[in-house]
Amino acid sequence: MTADRGKKSTHLVTGAGGFFASHLVKRLVAEEYSVLAWDVVPWEEASRLHDLPAAQLHYEQIDVGDASSVARHFPTGTDVVWHFAANADIPAGATQTALDVRHGLAPTQQILEAMRKSKGTRLVFPSSSAVYGIEEPHRRSEVDGPFLPVSLYGAAKVGCEALISAYCHCFGLSAVILRFGNLLGGSMRRGILHDFIAKLRENDAELTVLGSGQQRKSYVLVDDCVDASWLLSQHRAGRAGCEVYNVAAGGTLSVLQIAELVTSEMGLVGVPVRPAGDGTSWVGDQPVIDLDITKLLALGWRPRHSPEQAVRVATRRLLEQGGSS
Numbered sequence: 001m002t003a004d005r006g007k008k009s010t011h012l013v014t015g016a017g018g019f020f021a022s023h024l025v026k027r028l029v030a031e032e033y034s035v036l037a038w039d040v041v042p043w044e045e046a047s048r049l050h051d052l053p054a055a056q057l058h059y060e061q062i063d064v065g066d067a068s069s070v071a072r073h074f075p076t077g078t079d080v081v082w083h084f085a086a087n088a089d090i091p092a093g094a095t096q097t098a099l100d101v102r103h104g105l106a107p108t109q110q111i112l113e114a115m116r117k118s119k120g121t122r123l124v125f126p127s128s129s130a131v132y133g134i135e136e137p138h139r140r141s142e143v144d145g146p147f148l149p150v151s152l153y154g155a156a157k158v159g160c161e162a163l164i165s166a167y168c169h170c171f172g173l174s175a176v177i178l179r180f181g182n183l184l185g186g187s188m189r190r191g192i193l194h195d196f197i198a199k200l201r202e203n204d205a206e207l208t209v210l211g212s213g214q215q216r217k218s219y220v221l222v223d224d225c226v227d228a229s230w231l232l233s234q235h236r237a238g239r240a241g242c243e244v245y246n247v248a249a250g251g252t253l254s255v256l257q258i259a260e261l262v263t264s265e266m267g268l269v270g271v272p273v274r275p276a277g278d279g280t281s282w283v284g285d286q287p288v289i290d291l292d293i294t295k296l297l298a299l300g301w302r303p304r305h306s307p308e309q310a311v312r313v314a315t316r317r318l319l320e321q322g323g324s325s
């Protein structure tokens with residue numbers, strides 16, 4: 001993470017208190033970049049950032065869905081906007097149907113509008129494998145359509161990507177869209193590892209998994225994902241227009257394979273794993289997510305952790321933190 005150092009670029013990170021963005025903020029601060037961190041939650045609740053020296057981080061409680069607030073506070077002279085604020089809880093969209101537009105699509109337009117007016121800023125946007133939906137073939141490269149998402153979260157991400165593309169084309173903005181696989185790491189307060197650890201802590205005589213257990217997806221350790229995101233943000237520097245990259249560690253892991261890795265990391269042997277159903281895990285889930293990362297690998301990036309290693313490392317971190325932090 002060194003290419004911009006001579007210039008000491010300035011960075012705005014939205015959703016900074018969240019899982020991914022807090023890892024990114026820590027890396028940017030460690031490299032002595034100037035970071036403005038926005039999140040809708042007050043500083044007291046942004047606990048993932050509390051171990052950072054206060055002098056190195058400027059934190060503001062901003063709702064990026066509020067157009068006037070974004071317009072008023074958007075900093076001039078920012079080099080990179082990492083727009084990571086969103087609802088990231090995919091199943092929640094099926095019951096709270098306004099969530100992904102309110103916290104995903106609308107904020108992205110507010111940010112693009114502010115960027116259009118301030119000029120010179122490039123955008124890094126985390127999209128998702130959710131844009132690909134459930135159509136076959138399951139293995140998808142960046143150019144493989146159609147994009148027919150099956151969750152409101154995925155629909156909002158498709159909408160965000162479309163807005164970013166159009167703003168770049170119409171107003172000369174620069175952006176990179178990162179279609180992340182499933183992120184893994186410590187301090188992730190939801191998701192498959194968090195769920196398995198909590199269940200096994202309560203009862204280690206068996207583990208019930210959602211769906212058939214055969215669902216298989218692309219994963220990546222958050223550390224590797226930060227590296228790839230940084231590389232791609234640098235790759236786009238000085239170029240107008242937008243480009244899309246899949247970001248994952250390559251290959252897939254099934255729910256049953258993950259169950260085995262987590263029980264092994266917890267020192268448990270022979271725990272029977274019981275599928276709760278015969279299909280997917282929730283309304284809007286995709287049975288297979290298999291991201292083709294050829295385009296990213298062509299830039300020379302390599303994940304430092306395989307999907308199996310990512311599960312093991314993330315499980316250990318969650319266990320060290322008590323599994324629920």
Ligand SMILES: NC(=O)c1ccc[n+]([C@@H]2O[C@H](COP(=O)([O-])OP(=O)(O)OC[C@H]3O[C@@H](n4cnc5c(N)ncnc54)[C@H](O)[C@@H]3O)[C@@H](O)[C@H]2O)c1
Pocket residue numbers: 014015016017018019020021038039040041062063064065083084085086087088089102103107126127128129179180181182183184
């Ligand atoms: N976690 C994954 O596996 C994954 C995969 C693909 C893409 N992504 C994307 O990466 C980004 C970060 O995901 P995460 O897992 O770290 O989620 P997270 O929920 O931990 O972080 C999201 C942060 O955004 C903030 N936020 C939400 N609405 C906001 C608003 N209106 N204004 C300001 N802040 C707001 C939340 O308070 C939270 O701190 C999201 O855009 C998500 O869609 C995540």
